[in-house]
Amino acid sequence: MKTNAGNFFEDFTLGQVIEHATPRTITEGDRAIYGAIYPTRFAVPSSAEFAASVGLSPHPVEEMVGFHVAFGKTVPDVSLNAVANLGYAECRFHQPVVPGDTLRTRSEVIGLKENSNARTGVVWVRSTATNQRGEVVIDWARWVMVHKHSAESPAPETVVPSLADAVAPGDLVVPAGLDFSAYDTAAAGSPHLLGDYGVGERIDHVDGVTLTDAEHMMATRLWQNTAKVHFNTDARPDGRRLVYGGHVISLARALSFNGLANAQLVAAINAGAHVAPAFADDTVHAWSEVLEVAELEAPAVGALRLRLVATRGRDESMTLRGEDGKYADGVLLDLDYWALVPR
């Protein structure tokens, strides 16, 4: 067999290291397509001048560009036969990605647990994206439920890794040179600095975007993510193309500009759940909740820990869970991340 059938649960062993194909060079073309597909307006990735004015030069692309590219590389090896993406943790952005950078990704299997049905198992991997200088750019843990080849295969020893609930503020990596001392709030689009946000505050980002198949496929392909369900109407019984979960993340993050325009840089992703599938014709809205506020060492730099919730249709009540503790109807994404914000 010269084609890739993907890995099944039995193919993973604890400590196994997978070098993912294929390296990918980021370009100004990626920035432009990202901006055509997501309604992003954050000043740092939008303007080379603004980025330079806060110490970032050459001009970084949106953090999620790097994340999706790095993540996409893992799909053919890790999640081609996945039943579900179960979660993310400990994702840190170590340095900005700039046009000309070439990313490659390596994953190590850090946990395995067969499910009681003997048909599936959970695989935990820690993935690391490096650039052309071998420097770490992004790393993260992720766990997925994967089909077993055969219910007869013996179960491996269960190892469940211990993962932090959230990256501690002191563990956030501030990009070298970042300095918000001369931050231009008028150019950035909002006067609200770190101190203006309080824990528990919720922000309805108001705007909504109705999804199309062409757009989510283009985005997902740009990241070289090859999961069939996103592209092929024959891959699911309902004949619909499942929207890549990362598409909803990027869309919600872009929508959050309206209310969080100064949440310039994503520094870490603490946790993420793709609560419900999204499809073309769904109209996606977003709201955020402030979970934590932290001052960092870098000049005038602070961090907001935010819950970013994407919903199908607008929920002005911003309800995450019902009284039964389950996610409310219409919730698509529940993402917990850290953003760097001027203080």
Place this chain on the structure above:
Amino acid sequence: MKTNAGNFFEDFTLGQVIEHATPRTITEGDRAIYGAIYPTRFAVPSSAEFAASVGLSPHPVEEMVGFHVAFGKTVPDVSLNAVANLGYAECRFHQPVVPGDTLRTRSEVIGLKENSNARTGVVWVRSTATNQRGEVVIDWARWVMVHKHSAESPAPETVVPSLADAVAPGDLVVPAGLDFSAYDTAAAGSPHLLGDYGVGERIDHVDGVTLTDAEHMMATRLWQNTAKVHFNTDARPDGRRLVYGGHVISLARALSFNGLANAQLVAAINAGAHVAPAFADDTVHAWSEVLEVAELEAPAVGALRLRLVATRGRDESMTLRGEDGKYADGVLLDLDYWALVPR
């Protein structure tokens, strides 16, 4: 409120200056997406070699790229609550935009007039886009009808600015260095020079393009234009996404290549009316009428003043208005502009 609710009629005062967020750097990615969304083939923006051969280096992007970016910045502040875009005037392109340029836009309120219904008013603004060197790149006047917050608010003093019907040929800005003396008509795609066009001549551009939602949304997002009606099927009672008027301008301009291949550069927009809304599945055609022919000082450079009309479906009769003086059925756009043409 941390989200932007947009300005209502009462929020505008005569002489008010608004610095629009967020600056935006133009890249080769923008050129490529523009070429993927509009069927443009003008030789100057298509070929760096051709552009250099007429004195333009580095390689300019299509003028409308700069216009849409500069215009998009004004939307959150000027027209988020607009009932209608009423018109443009005195739009001049002061210098070519090249990849690497960062544009920002500032607007000044130059006129106000409350409507007799006391529910809406007309706001005139003069907007100026500057680059990273602070030089003026594009400026234009525009007037929009905006909702009042409350019918009870007192009306401001009525001030209607005096705007020129058209930019005079002597006021057109020819890009520094432009020289059409060695113009290669074979490469450009047409043998027809300035002298071959006569006032009153009409040209049916023949080709048509059927619109899709994915494409007009991608274009409109690229310009960071955030008006809800373009993206969200819940924003209008009919559940359709209104096509951004500038999308129709760029589409018609691109279609005009077939008949006006040597109308290389847009120098000014004299007036523009979005006569009827456009939606996905409409097939857009275009025709042009020559309004004025002018010789300019620059070597072998002339200017054609053109009426560019976009229609839903092809109208081989090229009828702008019916006998009642109203725009003919199917007319979407009536744009009056100046193009620089070799003579």
Place this chain on the structure above:
Amino acid sequence: MKTNAGNFFEDFTLGQVIEHATPRTITEGDRAIYGAIYPTRFAVPSSAEFAASVGLSPHPVEEMVGFHVAFGKTVPDVSLNAVANLGYAECRFHQPVVPGDTLRTRSEVIGLKENSNARTGVVWVRSTATNQRGEVVIDWARWVMVHKHSAESPAPETVVPSLADAVAPGDLVVPAGLDFSAYDTAAAGSPHLLGDYGVGERIDHVDGVTLTDAEHMMATRLWQNTAKVHFNTDARPDGRRLVYGGHVISLARALSFNGLANAQLVAAINAGAHVAPAFADDTVHAWSEVLEVAELEAPAVGALRLRLVATRGRDESMTLRGEDGKYADGVLLDLDYWALVPR
């Protein structure tokens, strides 16, 4: 008439040379859009680092980017009034196209044959794309059936050019500097080198992509291909937009990564038939057959001659023709090409 009505059969004469408008500069934006529209993952065009590691720097774009741009230029002059694209032959890629290159295309009429119905004729052209240094980048022969203006026009002398069934391995042009000695199979995504492929071997590329109108129109516009049938629902009686045949080529080539990840560079196209039309909502799959295996002079470089077949729906039986010798139902494309592969 200032608009281009295209050429009819009577307009072509043997030996006629046509300089096609308009030159086009390739950019990183083109690479990015190509990667958004086609699921390509070949390591050379994906990674500047990988490309440099095999001797290719600056970073080439996918060969088909150059081909489509060069081909698109010929459409307004050669095939605007075409009934059908009948075939390709002797297409060779003489050097990689890199961002910054400006391509122009010239065609010479090398054959003419009126059909017995006197209403159409076949035109053979040899087209040559050159770069800004005047160097040949790609050349190919192509023949199309074109409408006559009038059935009354006299038939020209019949001249049918002699075209090779395939480019001989010794005539393939290996890019200057290409050296696969240090080829990294893990990065490239497959351990299978030249010697692992045997003549007659068939590979089912498994994955499928369901087409959308927005995507094929964007791709086709990017190549400045103006044929109406791709863009205008009024151009065909069935109201459908015909997918540009080259779109299916690029899609099938990208899908072939899964099984042919090391078929890095397209060196020649020997023959190609667009067997059936493709439309939005068709799900395109692909399979390949190894036709010939050749070792070349360049270090560690070999060549695979491959038949690349695109189908509507997946055909695991990989049947090209039925017992009647006709193409099997569902076959869209039958392309015979040479790829450069590490040995």
